[in-house]
Amino acid sequence: xxxxxxxxxxxxxxxxxxxxxxxxxxxxxxxxxxxxxxxxxxxxxxxxxxxxxxxxxxxxxxxxxxxxxxxxxxxxxxxxxxxxxxxxxxxxxxxxxxxxxxxxxxxxxxxxxxxx
Amino acid sequence: xxxxxxxxxxxxxxxxxxxxxxxxxxxxxxxxxxxxxxxxxxxxxxxxxxxxxxxxxxxxxxxxxxxxxxxxxxxxxxxxxxxxxxxxxxxxxxxxxxxxxxxxxxxxxxxxxxx
Numbered sequence: 001x002x003x004x005x006x007x008x009x010x011x012x013x014x015x016x017x018x019x020x021x022x023x024x025x026x027x028x029x030x031x032x033x034x035x036x037x038x039x040x041x042x043x044x045x046x047x048x049x050x051x052x053x054x055x056x057x058x059x060x061x062x063x064x065x066x067x068x069x070x071x072x073x074x075x076x077x078x079x080x081x082x083x084x085x086x087x088x089x090x091x092x093x094x095x096x097x098x099x100x101x102x103x104x105x106x107x108x109x110x111x112x113x114x115x116x
Numbered sequence: 117x118x119x120x121x122x123x124x125x126x127x128x129x130x131x132x133x134x135x136x137x138x139x140x141x142x143x144x145x146x147x148x149x150x151x152x153x154x155x156x157x158x159x160x161x162x163x164x165x166x167x168x169x170x171x172x173x174x175x176x177x178x179x180x181x182x183x184x185x186x187x188x189x190x191x192x193x194x195x196x197x198x199x200x201x202x203x204x205x206x207x208x209x210x211x212x213x214x215x216x217x218x219x220x221x222x223x224x225x226x227x228x229x230x231x
Contacts, residue, residue, distance in 0.1 A: 009156070033217050044120075045206065045222040091158060097217055103149075103174070104220060108158040 002027045004094050006107035013082045014115055020067075021077045021110045023092030031097040034068065034075045035104070039089040048090070051075065053097070082114045119143070122207050122223040130231055135194040137226050139207030146212030148190035149220065150174075150182065153204040162205075165190055166212060197230045204228075 003026045013019035025034070032053045039045040051059045051068050058066050063083075067076045079086055092107040123138035141148065146167045151159040161174030163182040171182050179201060183191045190209075194201055204227050208220040 004158075006158075035219070037222075042224075044224050047219045050219065095217055102217065103161055103164065104159075106159040108156055 002029075002032075002094050002096070002105045004092050004105050004107035006092055006110050008110045009108070010111045010113070012113040012115060013079075015082055015084060017082050018078060018080045019082055019112065021079075021090055021092075021112065023075045023077070023107055025073050025075065025092075025094050025105075027073070027094065027096075029096055033095045033097055034066075035093040035095070036064070036066070036075075036077045037091045037093060037106075038086075039091065039109075040085070040087065045091070049077070079112075084114050084116065086112060087114045088112060120207055120209055120221050120223040122205075122226050124226050125224060126227050126229075128229045128231060129194075129197050131197060131199060133194075133197045133230075135197050135228070135230075137192040137194075137205055137207075137228070139190045139192070139209075139223055140188050141190075141209040141221070142188065143209070143211075143221075144187065145209035145221075146187070147210045147218075147220075148184065149208040150180075150190065150192045151206040151208065152176065153206055153225070159206065162192065199230050202228060202230045 034051045036048040038048045049061045063080045089109045093104045096102045119142045121140045149164045150162045165184045168187045181193045207223040210220045211218040
């Protein structure tokens with residue numbers, strides 16, 4: 001079974017600074033997807049970024065980028081130029097790549113507070 | 117944009133009541149999901165549905181059932197609510213039908229309190 005571990009329950013950063021959220025996972029499979037989801041306070045969870053395991057290049061989405069280390073089974077999220085709106089719960093998630101049905105496995109989340 | 121609508125943001129019910137949580141999506145998605153979110157535990161899958169009238173147990177189905185009579189609607193049922201079912205419940209949907217690993221789209225969540 002796959003597991004996802006987020007070892008930082010809470011983090012804080014000041015506006016305009018850079019912060020990195022950690023995620024490690026465990027799987028014996030070779031083909032999978034990794035995701036970072038963001039859940040702002042009292043708001044909808046949204047997808048931030050997605051990485052295919054077969055791609056060596058790290059995914060980026062504007063200020064959000066990942067550091068994907070497949071051998072180390074590590075998938076950290078870097079937020080550059082942090083903004084107050086980045087305050088949220090961040091979940092790392094894993095899903096096997098398959099034509100059949102697969103389910104997301106979530107980590108326990110990291111609460112990020114961005115302060116002025 | 118995909119819209120996943122959960123019928124209530126906050127709900128308070130009593131122990132032993134039968135509770136219905138409703139979820140509707142407007143993008144003709146085949147797959148729908150119910151999760152439970154608890155502090156320190158992340159999101160845990162309760163039930164999912166491949167398509168209309170199809171349902172499968174997730175990781176924590178005990179005490180819950182689901183119904184999917186129409187493609188756009190996925191209902192979570194607490195047969196006899198108990199205090200340990202007090203939680204945030206999230207509904208999600210995504211394209212299925214053989215399309216691989218499509219992202220899930222979430223509703224706003226229902227914060228359910230069982231007294």
